[in-house]
Amino acid sequence: MLEILTVIAIVAFCGIFLYTGSTLSGAEFVGSDAVGSELIAKISGTPVENFQPLISQWRPPSAEIESCLFALQAAVGGILVGGVFGFWLGQKKKA
Amino acid sequence: MHIMEGFLPWQWCLVWWIAAIPCLLLGIYQLKRVLASDREALPLLGVTGGFVFILSSLKLPSVTGSCSHPTGTGLSAISFGPWITAVVCAIVLLFQSLFLAHGGLSVLGANIVSMGVVGPLMGYSVYRLLRNTSVNIYITVFLVTALADMFTYVTTSLELALAYPAETGGYISSFILFLGIFAVTQVPLAIVEGIVLALVFKYIVALKPDILIRLNIFSKEQIDSARDEIS
Numbered sequence: 135m136l137e138i139l140t141v142i143a144i145v146a147f148c149g150i151f152l153y154t155g156s157t158l159s160g161a162e163f164v165g166s167d168a169v170g171s172e173l174i175a176k177i178s179g180t181p182v183e184n185f186q187p188l189i190s191q192w193r194p195p196s197a198e199i200e201s202c203l204f205a206l207q208a209a210v211g212g213i214l215v216g217g218v219f220g221f222w223l224g225q226k227k228k229a
Numbered sequence: 230m231h232i233m234e235g236f237l238p239w240q241w242c243l244v245w246w247i248a249a250i251p252c253l254l255l256g257i258y259q260l261k262r263v264l265a266s267d268r269e270a271l272p273l274l275g276v277t278g279g280f281v282f283i284l285s286s287l288k289l290p291s292v293t294g295s296c297s298h299p300t301g302t303g304l305s306a307i308s309f310g311p312w313i314t315a316v317v318c319a320i321v322l323l324f325q326s327l328f329l330a331h332g333g334l335s336v337l338g339a340n341i342v343s344m345g346v347v348g349p350l351m352g353y354s355v356y357r358l359l360r361n362t363s364v365n366i367y368i369t370v371f372l373v374t375a376l377a378d379m380f381t382y383v384t385t386s387l388e389l390a391l392a393y394p395a396e397t398g399g400y401i402s403s404f405i406l407f408l409g410i411f412a413v414t415q416v417p418l419a420i421v422e423g424i425v426l427a428l429v430f431k432y433i434v435a436l437k438p439d440i441l442i443r444l445n446i447f448s449k450e451q452i453d454s455a456r457d458e459i460s
Binding site for chain 2: 211
């Protein structure tokens with residue numbers, strides 16, 4: 135029941151994405167963080183480039199490196215979740 | 230929900246850091262106590278924390294034509310409360326600040342308050358409100374997760390509105406403008422996240438019901454009736 139609902143929700147979500155992606159003009163699917171930063175620039179009347187980091191930070195040199203690090207983050211989570219579910223399944227089988 | 234490094238005046242960075250630190254200290258204290266009293270809590274912490282790692286790395290497209298990510302904090306808020314959840318979020322946000330240039334060290338306090346404190350706290354309040362009612366536990370998990378997600382973004386909007394009031398209309402109109410970006414984008418994501426984590430919770434109930442009862446997350450009767458529904 136809950137499984138079916140989850141599949142429906144995910145399929146509907148993909149459907150909405152395909153629909154907005156093809157009909158909404160100017161849908162570039164950039165991060166909302168970036169859109170938020172643009173609004174800050176607009177409200178404060180200071181161009182985005184003028185916002186300099188208060189504490190200097192390392193930036194991933196390319197989108198590839200960034201996606202690699204994001205995948206790494208998700209992998210750590212996946213290992214945790216999968217590992218524990220397997221551990222619980224083993225405990226249950228043993229009991 | 231990340232406020233980017235440099236986009237918050239230092240005074241506000243300080244305010245949110247001051248707000249975040251006591252929550253983190255309380256979280257670390259509670260974490261030590263929970264893990265010392267029950268070693269079986271560690272795997273549950275692994276699962277709930279794992280979902281924060283996974284979901285906060287998924288940038289998903291939304292109806293506004295921009296992308297945002299779910300927070301995954303709902304399960305942790307239900308299982309361990311908002312303060313331990315704040316510690317888990319702080320780890321993820323620190324990673325993203327240091328290696329991904331998402332957020333930054335000066336704005337980390339503000340980001341911890343939105344994703345790790347206010348969102349989970351709202352979710353946790355809803356859980357406390359619904360726990361002793363006859364509401365189905367999966368519906369509770371759905372609502373908690375979706376609201377923890379939504380309120381994270383509402384808080385980000387509030388933090389930015391406080392720092393950047395609009396010239397006409399001040400704080401309120403600025404708040405509405407930021408909500409238009411963050412909260413509206415988040416609505417479909419929060420709903421999907423709620424359903425997915427309700428399903429995950431169903432598997433936890435199926436595999437390890439005793440830990441949920443022992444940590445007093447739901448009563449034995451609630452877990453038993455939820456298990457009956459599964460089988």
